[in-house]
Amino acid sequence: MKKKNNREPIYALIYTNLRNQIFDGQLSVGDLLPSENQLCSNYKVSRETVRRGLKALESEGLIYSRPKVGYFVSLPNYSDVTVSFTVNPANCRTHYKDIHAVMPDAEVRNILNIPEDRIVIELSQVTDSVEGTPVAYDIKYILYEQAYPSVESEIRFAVFPELTLPKMAAFSYYTDVQIRAVGASEAVAKVLECRIGEPLLLVERIYIQQNGKRIGYALHYSRQPYGALKGTSGYRL
């Protein structure tokens, strides 16, 4: 049996050492790091190798560079929280309630920025826990046009989530998200089998193409505590 040659690259060593100094507090917020040339001398390596290590720290957001001045330790940002919005929670089953073309109401028309006579696809689904209790109610309004393959795939993916994603322009849209607490309306309470006014988490998403065109709007109501959103902020070692 031959020993695998898994030696750590030098730039990774530089990266790790500097990162440890940042976490230790040997390097504090705003501190100036050693210059590239200093690091070259310290590690007896070429400048590009040093830069590779620094670049790794920079793209993780731990440091930033001021050209012609030096590299500095970044100020951590704890106000940006990354939330994992799980489409299919564990131990839950999602089934379709309805899918059809509708004339949307004024609010949806306004959000999607479409004229009065525009027809959209309305797609609703309910997610049940293992015990059979409904825990989430989803309503999506999708601007269906053949010219927008991403929407087609959205529908196909929504209806048959087990299908692999079809070929599509990657990153062709993003979503704007808003998270609120609302009391269950009569209609929603009926679906979720809860009392009217029960606190629900409402996640609204607007699907927007890179050219600015709005192509979809989704509402996700979830009963508590099932539908709690989990996330993290800051840098996790």
Add this chain to the structure above:
Amino acid sequence: MKKKNNREPIYALIYTNLRNQIFDGQLSVGDLLPSENQLCSNYKVSRETVRRGLKALESEGLIYSRPKVGYFVSLPNYSDVTVSFTVNPANCRTHYKDIHAVMPDAEVRNILNIPEDRIVIELSQVTDSVEGTPVAYDIKYILYEQAYPSVESEIRFAVFPELTLPKMAAFSYYTDVQIRAVGASEAVAKVLECRIGEPLLLVERIYIQQNGKRIGYALHYSRQPYGALKGTSGYRL
């Protein structure tokens, strides 16, 4: 007046061209990009320059590399939502309600993983809208020990948010976040001047040091629609 020499670097050109092809759909999800050597020929540049452009795409998550095989277009992740958790919303004023040492209840003890006799700092504050309506209620439990400078700065920053952040070990902790909808309890309803049971957004954060030690726990109740959380998912051009 001399013209500024702001020519675009070659690697940035390569980056931009490939990125456009990804957004256009000329390159779809899972597609193989041209090899480094091919790009070298196409652009008549050295390999390191090509790699710089590819590295930029990679660190943005648009592509990934399979060593010895090639670079591929990534599958966009729309389930990770980045939420901006604004501490001091615009047009709002935050003022202190209380700050003192307490013996926390069982729930807080459990979350912070501390013994029964452990004392913590409890810090509460209320945020008012311009009209004077209370819109948010914050309660923080902080494990105060001189050995943990990040906690000291947390307190100082919380009490005097206008102060610049003191020198501290950067990235020494992260937070676990949970977002839920709850009905206002009697105590919370009193502070927020709303009826009991009114739907509130509750953001809970646990502050955790890189070594795993839990050093703080915060609850943030907000009335709707003021305290709605906004975020985005996907890649925004």
Add this chain to the structure above:
DNA sequence: GAGTGGTCTAGACCACATG
């Protein structure tokens, strides 16, 4: 003027995936 980071070159050797 000395030092810094930003860009770029033209090589090199390696381990490995694929056909």
Add this chain to the structure above:
DNA sequence: ATGTGGTCTAGACCACTCT
């Protein structure tokens, strides 16, 4: 066997900052 990406070198020139 060929091609790929991963790592690394030893130079170079530039524009700029700082003192």
